[in-house]
Amino acid sequence: MIILLLFLCLFAALLLGFPVAFTLAGVSIIFGYFAFGIDLFYLLPLRIYGTMSSQILISVPLFIYMGVMLEKSGIASRLLNTMAILLGRIRGGLAISVAIVGAMLAASTGIVGATVVTMGLMSLPAMLNRGYSKEYATGIIAASGTLGQIIPPSIVLILMGSVMNISIGNLFIAAVIPGVSLVILYILFVYVYAVIYPDKVPHFSEAEIITYQKELSFRLLFRTFLLPFILIVAVLGSIFLGIASPTEAAGIGALCATLLTKLEGKLTWENIKTAAYESGNLSSMVFMILVGATAFGLVFRGMGGDDFLVELIQNADLSPYMFLAIVMIGIFIAGFFIDFIEIIFIFMPVVTPIFMHYDMNLLWIAILVSLNLQTSFLTPPFGFSLFYLKGVAPESVKTSHIYKGIIPYIVIQIVLISVIIQFPQIVTWLPEFLD
Template sequence: MSPDLLAIAMFVVLLLAVFLGHPLGFTLGGLGIIFGVIGYGPGAFFILTNKTYGLMTNYVLVAIPLFILMAQFLDKSGVAEDLYESMYIVLGPVRGGLALATIVVSTVFAATTGIIGASVVAMGLLAAPTMLSKGYQKELTAGVITAGGTLGILIPPSIMLVVYGGLIGMSVGKLFLAAFIPGLLLSMLYLLYTFVLCYIRPDYGPPIPMKKRTHTTAQKIGMTMKSMLPPLFLIFAVLGSIAAGVATPTEAAGLGSLGALLLAVVNKRANWKFFKESSYSTLKITCMVMLIFVGANFYTAIFMGLGGGDMFERLLFAVSDNKWVILAVMMIIMFLLGMFVDWLGILLLCVPIFTPIAVGTLGFDPLWFALIVCVNLQMSFLTPPFGYALFYLKGVAPPGMELGHIYRGIIPFVILQVIGLILIISFPELVTWLPNFIMN
C-alpha cells in the first residue's frame, strides 16, 4: 500500500474510533503503532521510543502538573466564594447583575487556574442556585456559567498555551501575553450581551429587591478590595514574574502553586483532606494529559512521515489558492472536530499539520495563528454533543436545570465566540500588541 493511502486510512480509522467512543490516548498510540509497523516495520518502535523520550525531557511540560496543582489548590481555597459574594452585593442591584457578577468572577478565576473544570464546577455550585432562586432564566444562567468557565483555558496561565508552546517550540511566556487581550475581549463580549439582554428583558435577570440593598458604597468598595486582592496577588505572582523575565513559565507555575497554597492556609482550608483531594486530582488529570500527549505525538510522527501533511496541503490548495479561504477551511475543520474530539487531541493532531502550512506556505504570523487556533478550540468546550463544560455544569446543576436548558443557553455565547474569533482575525494587533510592547 502506498504511503498516501496509508495516511488516508490512518486518518479515517482515527475518526471512526473517536466516533465509536474509544479512549483518545490509547486510540492515537495504538493506531500509530499499527500503521507505523505497516509503513516502517520494526523501526516504528524506535520512533515511539524517541518521541516519548523527547516528551520526558521537555522542560516546558513540567508546568502542566504545577498549573493543575495550582488550580486544585485555588478551587478548594475559598477564594472564588469570597469574590462571588462581594460581586453579588456590588452588582446585584443592576439588571442581570448576578449574571454579570458570574462572568466577572469567572474571568478573574480564569486568570488563576488554567483549566476549565475547576471554573465551571465552582461557579456551577456557587452561582447557579443563587441565580435560579432570584428568578434568573435557566438558559441565561447556564450560558454565563459555561461560557465564563471556558475562559480558563484561554486567559493565562492556560494549560492549552503551555501544551501549544511545548508542541512547536514557541515561547510560552509570549503566548501568555498574547492571549491576555483576546481572553478579556471575549469576557467583555459576554458582559455586553448579558447587560443588553437583561436591559431589554428584565424578567431574564431581575435585580435584587430594594429592601435587600443594605450595604453602603464604602462597604462595597471594602468588600471588593478584600476579595480581589488574593487572586490579583496570585495573577501578579505568575504572570508578573514571566513578563518581568524573573521566572520561566515552569518556575512561575511552581510559584503559583505555592501562592495558591498560601491562600488556602490563610482561609483555613489547608487540612489533610485538602492535600489528599488536590494531589489525587492533579495526578489523575496529569496522567490523562500526558497519555494523550504521548499517543498523539507518536500518531502525528507516523502520519507526517507517511506524507499526511503534504496530502492535507494539497487538499487545502485544491479548495482555493486564496490564503484567507484556506485559513477559513482550517478553522471550520477544527470547529467541527471540536464537537466530537477533546481539545488536546485536536491541538496535538492539527497544529503539527496546519502550522507549517499557515506559517511556512501562507506566511501568517505564528503567534497570531497560535491564538486564533486556541480561541477556536475554546469553542469545543461549549459545542454539543460532547462539550465538556456542558457536562461539568450538568453534574453540579441544581434540580430543574436540564441538559436542554444548558444546550439552549450556550447558543448565543458560541455565536459571541465566533464574533470574537472574527475580530481577532481581522485585527491581529489584539494578539501581537501586548507581547511586542512588553518583551521588546
C-alpha cells in the same frame, strides 16, 4: 492512499469509542511498522523521550495543582458573594459578577471544571431564586467558566505552544487582549439583555441592597480581592516582566496557592491529597494522549504526510485565508464530538507545517485556534462545561435550558474570532510592544 487509510482507521477507532491515547499510538505503530519495519521501535522511544523531557510540560501538573488548591481554599465562593453585593444596584448585577469572577478565576487557576462547578453551586441557586430565567443564568455561568481556556495561565495555550513550537510566554501575552475583550463582550450582552428583558432579570430592591451592603467591610474587601490579585501578579507578572519562565511561574503559582489556602485555614491533609490526586490524574491523561500523538506525528511525517498535504493544498490553489477558514470550521465541528486536548494533538501537528508554508503568523494562528477550542466546552452534545453545570444544577434546570442559554455566547466567540481574523494586531500588538 496509505496516509488516507491511516486517517480513516484512526477516526473509525475513535468513533467506536476506543481511548484516544491508545488509539493514536496503536494505529500509528501498526502503520509505522509496515512503513519503516523494525526501525520504528528504535525511533519512537527517542522521539517520545525528546517530547516528554520538555521543561515546558512540567508546568501542566503545577498549574492544575494550583487551580485545584485555590478552589479548595474557598476564595472563589467569597469572591462571588462579594461581587454580587457590590454590583447589586446594576440590572443583571449577579450575572455581571459571574462574568468578572469567571475571568479572575481563569487568571488564577485556568481549570474549567472547578470554575464551572464552583460558580454553579454558588451563583445558580441565587440567580434562580431572584427570578432570573434559567437560560440566562445557566448561559453566563457555563460561558464564564470556560474563560480559563484563553485567559492565561491556560493549559490550552501551554499545549498549543508545545505542539506548535511557540514561546509560551508570548502566547500568554498575546492572549490578554482577546481574553479581556471576550469578558467585556459577555458583560455587555448580559447587561443589554437585562435592560431589554427586565421581566427575565429582576432587579434588587433598595432595601435588599442596603441590607447586603451592611455585610461589607474594608477587611472583607481587602481579603477578597487582594489574595487572588497576589496570585495573578505572582504568576503572570513574573512571566510578563521576564523574571520567570512559564514553568518557573507555575511553581510560584503552586506555592502561592498552597500558602493562600493555609491563610484561609483550609490546608488540610484531605485537601492536599485531593489536589495531588486530581493533578496526577489529569496530567497522566494529558501526557498519555501526548505520547500517542507523538507516535502519530512520527509516522505521519515519516510517510510524507505533511508533504502530501502541502502538495494537495497547492494543487487545490487555496489561498492562505481559505485554508485557515477550512481549518477553523473543521476544528469547530470536531469540538462538538472530541475533547480540546485531542484536537490539539491530532489537528495542529498536521496543519502547522502548512501554515508555515503560507508564512502565516503562528502566534496569531494559535490564539485563533484557542478561541475556537473554547467553544468545544460549550457545544452540545459533548460540551464539558454543560455536563459540569448540569451535574450541580437544581432538578428544575433541564439540559435544554442550558443548551439554549449558551447559544449567544457561542455566537459572541465566533464574532470575536472573525474580528481577530480581520485585525491580527489585536493578537500581535502587545507581544511586539513588550518585546
